[in-house]
Amino acid sequence: MNKTHVIEHLRFALEAQLQNAKAAAKAAHDAATHEESVAETQYDTLGLEAAYLAQGQAERVNECYRDIQSFNTVFKESEFNKVREGALVCLIDEQDNAKWFFMGPSAGGLVVTVKEQPIYVVTREAPLGKQLIGKSLDDEVELSIAGNKQLYSIDQLI
Known part of the structure; x- marks a missing residue:
């Protein structure tokens, strides 16, 4: 990406x-x-x-x-070894499905599509944002969506 x-x-x-x-x-x-x-x-x-x-x-x-x-x-931020605002993050679920997220300072829920790949803007206030902030490559995050727990791994951090 x-x-x-x-x-x-x-x-x-x-x-x-x-x-x-x-x-x-x-x-x-x-x-x-x-x-x-x-x-x-x-x-x-x-x-x-x-x-x-x-x-x-x-x-x-x-x-x-x-x-x-x-x-x-x-x-303007460019180097990321941990997830913070401005980071582009790829999460992989247990079925190896990739999802891309941009950690934004605001405008949570905004979605852009780059080469047929949706990228979701997430803020640090969102449940996913709270889980991601401060994480590094290969760290795992767990989310409950409609009562179902999903486990994701940070595959890329740009």
């Missing part, structure tokens, strides 16, 4: 999230300030609801900017 390609895919995905958030914020702002959003009675809350939505979307845009900033910091 080429980490440079993974980083580029993550940059594009984070930028796409930002653009989507900006579009949603603009649409919510336009709805909140549209003449049809003006209350006609004291019980008409359409304008108020639209304003709350616009505020939430604006906060989402700010979060996207923070995500990009925090990822730019970890993208």
Whole structure:
């Protein structure tokens, strides 16, 4: 796996999230300030609801900017002998199935695909992230998924 390609895919995905958030914020702002959003009675809350939505979307845009900033910091890290933010980790399960994870500072759940291989962003707050932080090559992690315990081994650490 080429980490440079993974980083580029993550940059594009984070930028796409930002653009989507900006579009949603603009649409919510336009709805909140549209003449049809003006209350006609004291019980008409359409304008108020639209304003709350616009505020939430604006906060989402700010979060996207923070995500990009925090990822730019970890993208500069290069040498890893233990799992930490910025590490690209390949886990192998007991059936020799490989799964790739990028330890990100935020944006947990983001998935990018590089050469038909999904790479999942995991944060240190996630159950898997808590298990991985500080581990080295060939260390094992155990996860319970829907009551089933899965054992994984760290096969690659980039």
